[in-house]
Amino acid sequence: MKKTAFAILLAAAGLLSVLPAAAQEMNHGMHAMQTGSATAPQVHGEIRKVDTDTGKITIRHADIPNLGMPPMTMVFRAAAPDLLAKAKVGDQILFTAEKTNGVLTVTSIEAEPVK
Numbered sequence: 001m002k003k004t005a006f007a008i009l010l011a012a013a014g015l016l017s018v019l020p021a022a023a024q025e026m027n028h029g030m031h032a033m034q035t036g037s038a039t040a041p042q043v044h045g046e047i048r049k050v051d052t053d054t055g056k057i058t059i060r061h062a063d064i065p066n067l068g069m070p071p072m073t074m075v076f077r078a079a080a081p082d083l084l085a086k087a088k089v090g091d092q093i094l095f096t097a098e099k100t101n102g103v104l105t106v107t108s109i110e111a112e113p114v115k
Helices: 002-025 028-032
Strands: 043-051 056-061 072-078 092-100 103-111
Parallel strands (some): 072 103
16 A cells, blocks of 8 residues: 555655646647738739728738738728728729738738839
8 A cells, every 4th residue: 555655645746846847848739820910921912802981991912921811802891991991993903901800901002013
């Protein structure tokens, strides 16, 4: 009985000595996580529809890496009404998008430079 209790005590002591090291390793990858518009990449798109009344824009877009989205046509909310002021159907654009409060939101739009 004494040998069993001693073995359990040694095992517990060994586990407890490892816990602080394991706790320090947690969430190390979080510092590299992308957040905010500063890290959102510009994405090529074509404007398909602009609805200034609802503040929404439909864009056929290339891959959006920060949202994990493949190329498709989607409706986005505009972060500010002035983003839609000069937007016209058929315009080739570079834009940034983020998920803000669970809503896909365009945070910047600019005309794509002519090559």
